[in-house]
Amino acid sequence: MPEEVIRIEGLFKDYDTPAGPFPALKDVNLAIRPGEFVAIMGPSGSGKSTFMNILGCLDRPTQGRYVLAGRDIASLDKDETAALRNRTIGFVFQGFNLLPRMNLADNVSLPLVYAGVGHEERRARAQAMLDKVGLGGYANSLPSRISGGQQQRVAIARALVNRPGLILADEPTGNLDSHTGEEIMGVFNALNDEGITIVLITHEADIAAHARRQVRFFDGRIVHDAPTQQHRQPTSAASRRPPLQREGGRGEGQPSC
Ligand SMILES: Nc1ncnc2c1ncn2[C@@H]1O[C@H](COP(=O)(O)OP(=O)(O)O)[C@@H](O)[C@H]1O
Ligand SMILES: [Mg+2]
Numbered sequence: 001m002p003e004e005v006i007r008i009e010g011l012f013k014d015y016d017t018p019a020g021p022f023p024a025l026k027d028v029n030l031a032i033r034p035g036e037f038v039a040i041m042g043p044s045g046s047g048k049s050t051f052m053n054i055l056g057c058l059d060r061p062t063q064g065r066y067v068l069a070g071r072d073i074a075s076l077d078k079d080e081t082a083a084l085r086n087r088t089i090g091f092v093f094q095g096f097n098l099l100p101r102m103n104l105a106d107n108v109s110l111p112l113v114y115a116g117v118g119h120e121e122r123r124a125r126a127q128a129m130l131d132k133v134g135l136g137g138y139a140n141s142l143p144s145r146i147s148g149g150q151q152q153r154v155a156i157a158r159a160l161v162n163r164p165g166l167i168l169a170d171e172p173t174g175n176l177d178s179h180t181g182e183e184i185m186g187v188f189n190a191l192n193d194e195g196i197t198i199v200l201i202t203h204e205a206d207i208a209a210h211a212r213r214q215v216r217f218f219d220g221r222i223v224h225d226a227p228t229q230q231h232r233q234p235t236s237a238a239s240r241r242p243p244l245q246r247e248g249g250r251g252e253g254q255p256s257c
Contacts (some may be wrong), residue, residue: 004067005088005166005197006032006055009139009182010065013050013220021062024050026220028064032199034165037192039208039228042217048201049135049170051217056168058086062252066089069165086115089158092169096151098143104130113164129157134188148179160196167191169200183212189214189233206232239242 011028012145014021025047026072032038040048053059057073062235064191069088073081109117109126117125130136133153135146143151152172159167173181181204192198202208203215209232216224 004031005034005036005069006030006199007065007067008054009063009065011054011066012046013059014052014062024220025054025061028222030222030225032197034197035192035195037188037198037210037212038200039211039214040217041203041205041208041214041224043203046217048217050201051139052168052170052201054198056089056091057081067150084160086111086167086170086239088164090156090162090167092155092159092167093174094174096143096148096155096175098154103140103142104135104146104154107143107154108161111158111162124212125161126157129161130154132160133157147180148176149183151175152180152184153187156184157190160191162168164196166197166199169198171201171203172217173202173204178206181207198202202205 005064008028008030011025013025028051040051047182050059053062055068057068060073068084071084073084073230076084091255098104099110102110105123105173106124108129109122112122112125113145127136127139130139133156135150135153135157138146138150143154145238146154152175155172156167171244173184176184185207187200192212198211200207200211208214209228209230212228214224214226214228215222227238
């Protein structure tokens, strides 16, 4: 594994607007090592999502260097970039983005369809990931049958199904009440304990306190980058109900050991 999962050097992003180029990111520099848990913070309009889109290879910088898992993105064509993204990154969004007519197992296994994995293996891996987030008993349910917090767990299972080393999450607790948000942070904490690198956008200080490092944007620049001062463990309520099952475990809320 390369020394850094992410290396960004001298990165600028301009958007074309009728009034001319709008500089959304200005000389951003950042390196993230394997196993880190980083919160990206900053007010609305400060460039967080623009930055996340570039980290996720969904958009390209106007200027500067982005090295993901040891590969310089500028040297890759579209297909190579997509392949690197699919095997390296799992995405979690604010709105869960589950397909409403597909059951949970099919939602979770969708990234494996794109990866060309066969039906039986897809089903087995989806089941294992649903077990892991405590929803193994709901594989055949539709998303509308479960709560928002459970839907976000399914979205995390989907993000994990390709076994990525890096999770990018854009406001993953933004649509959840604070208690359920805590539970979801418990899931991210447990994944980070397993060694998965997590980069999570949030504008909530309570949520960011779960990360071990906080990076703050303002007006397209990084203005703060330091270890979390008062690192927060999952609340007792969240930890009473183990957020992660061992792979192969069954049922919701059963103790994992
Ligand atoms: N597609 C776009 N075209 C023009 N300007 C954009 C576009 N996307 C974002 N912006 C502008 O770039 C700045 C940063 O936006 P964004 O990255 O979405 O910030 P954040 O996620 O921190 O709220 C904002 O001023 C926003 O209006
Ligand atoms: Mg945003």
